[in-house]
Amino acid sequence: MYGAWTPEQVRDAEQRLFERVPEPTVMRRAAYAVAVHTARLLDEHTSGVAARHVTLLVGAGNNGGDALWAGKFLRRRGVGVTALLLSPEKTHAAGLETLRRAGGRAIEAAGPGADTSGIGADAADALERADVVIDGIVGLSARGPLRPLAAELVDRVEAPIVAVDLPSGVDPLTGAVDGPAVSAQVTVTFGGRKPGHVLGAGLVRSGGVELVDIGLDLGEPELTVLSDADVGAGWPVPSPFDTKYSQGVVGVAAGSANFPGAAVLTSGAAVHATSGMVRYAGPAADPVRSRLPEIVATGSITDAGRVQSWAVGPGIGTGASGREVLRQVLEAGRAVCGDADVITLLAGDPTLWDARDPDAPLVLTPHEGEFARLAGDPGGDRVTAVREAARRYDVVLLLKGNSTIVAAPDGRVLVNPAGHAWPSTAGSGDVLTGIIGALLASGLDSWLACGYAAHVHALAASLAASGDGQGVGAPIGASALLEAVPEAVRTVRAAA
Numbered sequence: 001m002y003g004a005w006t007p008e009q010v011r012d013a014e015q016r017l018f019e020r021v022p023e024p025t026v027m028r029r030a031a032y033a034v035a036v037h038t039a040r041l042l043d044e045h046t047s048g049v050a051a052r053h054v055t056l057l058v059g060a061g062n063n064g065g066d067a068l069w070a071g072k073f074l075r076r077r078g079v080g081v082t083a084l085l086l087s088p089e090k091t092h093a094a095g096l097e098t099l100r101r102a103g104g105r106a107i108e109a110a111g112p113g114a115d116t117s118g119i120g121a122d123a124a125d126a127l128e129r130a131d132v133v134i135d136g137i138v139g140l141s142a143r144g145p146l147r148p149l150a151a152e153l154v155d156r157v158e159a160p161i162v163a164v165d166l167p168s169g170v171d172p173l174t175g176a177v178d179g180p181a182v183s184a185q186v187t188v189t190f191g192g193r194k195p196g197h198v199l200g201a202g203l204v205r206s207g208g209v210e211l212v213d214i215g216l217d218l219g220e221p222e223l224t225v226l227s228d229a230d231v232g233a234g235w236p237v238p239s240p241f242d243t244k245y246s247q248g249v250v251g252v253a254a255g256s257a258n259f260p261g262a263a264v265l266t267s268g269a270a271v272h273a274t275s276g277m278v279r280y281a282g283p284a285a286d287p288v289r290s291r292l293p294e295i296v297a298t299g300s301i302t303d304a305g306r307v308q309s310w311a312v313g314p315g316i317g318t319g320a321s322g323r324e325v326l327r328q329v330l331e332a333g334r335a336v337c338g339d340a341d342v343i344t345l346l347a348g349d350p351t352l353w354d355a356r357d358p359d360a361p362l363v364l365t366p367h368e369g370e371f372a373r374l375a376g377d378p379g380g381d382r383v384t385a386v387r388e389a390a391r392r393y394d395v396v397l398l399l400k401g402n403s404t405i406v407a408a409p410d411g412r413v414l415v416n417p418a419g420h421a422w423p424s425t426a427g428s429g430d431v432l433t434g435i436i437g438a439l440l441a442s443g444l445d446s447w448l449a450c451g452y453a454a455h456v457h458a459l460a461a462s463l464a465a466s467g468d469g470q471g472v473g474a475p476i477g478a479s480a481l482l483e484a485v486p487e488a489v490r491t492v493r494a495a496a
């Protein structure tokens with residue numbers, strides 16, 4: 001498990017740290033780590049460190065200061081260092097002096113001989129000759145899109161980039177990118193990850209994130225990211241004294257005559273995710289029986305028998321029959337995972353919420369379009385949007401995406417950064433619904449159930465796409481993802 005802390009939380013911790021440790025000492029510690037990771041990248045790309053060339057992009061604040069100090073440490077290893085100063089009058093003075101004393105060169109990014117981009121001739125040359133570039137344009141204090149000169153420089157870089165703290169152009173709080181931004185090979189960050197490293201485009205732009213301990217005491221994180229080991233440790237498996245009933249029976253109300261696949265995928269995922277028993281209720285009972293013989297299938301919810309949770313929504317339609325299915329499931333007073341048409345129905349008819357038993361956990365799993373129907377466009381700050389909607393509707397809300405966000409009504413937020421896009425295939429959301437339904441039936445806390453399910457779902461997709469999680473991937477369909485769920489569960493349990 002790891003956390004991500006907001007810039008505000010980091011700044012508060014920074015102030016407390018500076019009462020004990022002088023600021024320059026902290027900066028040197030941070031910069032030394034940047035230099036170490038830069039040397040590693042140089043070695044990877046050029047099979048050496050000495051006599052290689054590193055160009056620093058130096059902005060107006062301490063992020064640029066870190067880059068300058070890193071340049072000094074690289075000089076000690078014989079690296080040629082050129083700093084391009086974006087705001088010469090605001091450059092970190094001590095950093096600039098230490099780099100110069102160590103034999104580094106510092107020039108104005110917008111120096112003489114500039115072409116229409118505004119980049120000076122020497123600066124353009126330094127960018128071209130760089131084996132690695134260090135991005136110290138902006139870090140925690142970034143606001144809005146990169147300014148024009150910074151944007152031009154970032155556009156021009158061809159060498160691999162080490163980002164200091166955050167890739168410039170990424171919003172530290174939301175991970176949103178609105179214009180040109182650095183795509184780092186490695187991001188070296190200090191004290192704790194920031195939301196920008198795990199959310200949205202920031203996840204992709206950060207590359208590999210290296211965390212450096214600089215002695216910050218950060219408190220409770222804004223966001224939590226689960227590891228394989230966390231998920232494996234909590235994943236429900238049968239005890240010697242369990243029966244098929246005691247592990248929790250999952251009910252699935254999904255699919256229709258037109259969409260039997262949704263029924264098969266949701267039910268199949270419930271079968272693969274946990275042991276125990278799965279009941280299916282709906283118009284696709286025949287295809288479900290023929291594909292999944294272990295499922296007890298009936299035509300209607302009233303005939304389904306007792307269950308501990310319902311996975312409901314995919315393929316049920318938004319007409320009268322879908323509406324009736326939702327009403328019956330909500331009235332059953334069991335834990336519910338509602339997806340797809342359920343979200344559209346709840347968004348369109350607020351009276352449907354009245355059928356809900358307030359004591360039974362309710363999870364909704366919208367994709368972005370469904371979320372917009374329910375709670376409006378999530379915009380760039382998805383965490384805030386999901387947290388507010390979870391509170392407003394008193395549900396656990398899972399917003400799907402490359403970074404899946406799970407908010408509880410009490411404000412807790414989990415993020416699952418997939419790190420790849422293999423789940424992006426039709427029907428894979430149905431699989432997620434089935435996995436969550438199964439975890440709810442086992443009695444797991446519904447917020448954690450969503451976090452566990454999103455984690456295993458993304459892992460299953462990666463295992464299915466790459467054969468064993470290591471090889472080169474190939475496109476998959478949701479059926480392959482479904483079949484890989486047991487392997488994903490084995491993988492996380494082995495890590496626990």
Ligand SMILES: NC(=O)C1=CN([C@@H]2O[C@H](COP(=O)(O)OP(=O)(O)OC[C@H]3O[C@@H](n4cnc5c(N)ncnc54)[C@H](OP(=O)(O)O)[C@@H]3O)[C@@H](O)[C@H]2O)[C@@H](O)CC1
Pocket residue numbers: 010011014026027030059060061062063064066087137138139140141142143144145146147150164165166190191214216
């Ligand atoms: N926290 C810690 O414990 C430690 C933190 N450390 C380091 O300090 C960093 C934070 O430093 P910081 O606060 O000086 O600000 P920083 O991010 O360098 O920004 C500088 C200036 O950039 C500008 N600017 C803003 N937006 C912009 C944009 N879109 N495009 C272009 N420019 C933009 C704006 O200046 P303006 O031009 O508006 O005057 C802003 O003031 C942190 O990320 C880490 O690297 C480490 O040393 C170790 C300990």
Ligand SMILES: Nc1ncnc2c1ncn2[C@@H]1O[C@H](COP(=O)(O)OP(=O)(O)O)[C@@H](O)[C@H]1O
Pocket residue numbers: 340367400401402403404418420421422423424425426427428429430431432457
């Ligand atoms: N680019 C992506 N990267 C990673 N995961 C993705 C991406 N796009 C979609 N997913 C995941 O795939 C699933 C798609 O669900 P959904 O949109 O409901 O599809 P469907 O309705 O076809 O089943 C979700 O779990 C979502 O998080």
Ligand SMILES: [K+]
Pocket residue numbers: 063135136137138139163164165166167168
């Ligand atoms: K940066």
